[in-house]
Amino acid sequence: MQRKVNIPHKKPLNTAGTVLLAFTIGFIFIPMLCLCKNEEVGERNEIASLLQDLTARVEKLEKDKKAENMKGQEDVTCPPAAKCTVGFSVGLNTLKAPPREARIAIFKDVFNNVGNGYDNNTGTFTAPVKGLYFFSLTFHNVGDAVINIYLYKNDRRVLNVDMPEAYPGSNTKAVTIQVEKGDKMYVKAFLRQNVTGVKAIFTGFLISCM
Template identity: 35%
Template sequence: MECSAFLLLTLLGSLFVEPGFGQRGDMDLNEWMKEKEKLIKNLEDKLKNVEQCKNEIEALGTRLNTTVDELTRQKAEMEKLKKENEGLKTKLDASEKEIDKLKQNSDETAPQIAFSASLVNTGEIYKGPCTDKTLIFKRVFSNIGNAYNLNTGIFTAPVNGLYYFTFSTYGYNTHTMGAILVKNNVRQVSVYESPSADGSDSSSNAAVLQLAAGDKVYVELWDNGRVFDNLNGHTTFSGFLLFSL
């Protein structure tokens, strides 16, 4: 503002020291003064415009500085996000490798073992009472891993692990109906029904057994018991590996 006032005073001084000013006897002084006032007014307006432009430039500079600061902040934030993204990508790659490794190990070390069978594959049979009480399930529905022997009725564990077994029996009321799940000649769980007036009985049971490779599991008749089966599959024996140990 001081610069503008100084400029205005300088211009005014130049106006009043115009050469020949004192020799203009024929000039109308009022007209001359009006022209000079008009000129001064124009100069004042121009000075105001200059001040306004200056203020606008200063405001623009402030906004520009604010924009630069914001861009700098956003750039720093983007760099931070970029580093975090790289860290997440590294962790993701490591997780994918670990999953692939676990999957590969699972495919290599976890055998697929499962079987399911019923007592007869043709006709019908009444089994028992008898001295050889091991039930041989001849009709094999599935035998993944070939751990079940359809000639002996015995399942032999191929690997150490936790196994699930289930069995069901059906019989008529002429004899006791029952069977026992046996592991290495040791009884585990059983089913039992004494003769009743309803004509027939059925039952089932299951167990989860921890087996070592080579352990044998089978189903045998209850003492003096009898079971029945035909192609409807009333008397069955099934099992599978839950997971290896």
């Protein structure tokens, strides 16, 4: 006797339920995927913005550092050509100073003063730029004076001009010297007696800035 085997039959899928499930997936999971993708794009944009901001800051720091270095080199680099043109020539007709006392000679007659470094009120030339300078002193004695002339850089004597005892007579001395910005150059005269017959010219100019 044969037994019947009952094979269960699969229930057909509910079409309405399938459609509802598909819509549920579409409305819930797809927006979530899009949201994740949008968040990823937003993060990338934020990172790119941060990188751009950091790059700008680094460039600014490098620019400021370069400007600071240039500022620190102002005194050791050559300024524009107009500022590298410096020179003066001044004279005096009568040298006045107490006998046997060294005094700064005031050259009142200004022939030229390019760069305005020479002050005819103090008799002092103040270097406007650092560089190699040329200075010369010429004294002409038409009397019987015995005097000694000295060129000073700040407080240091750099040149002597001895006047001849015989008269009339003249003497010229010159020197090339490195001068820092702000250094002062001036002439001192030591008189052994009252002097009325001495004429002089003091000249200086910048050879090259440094």
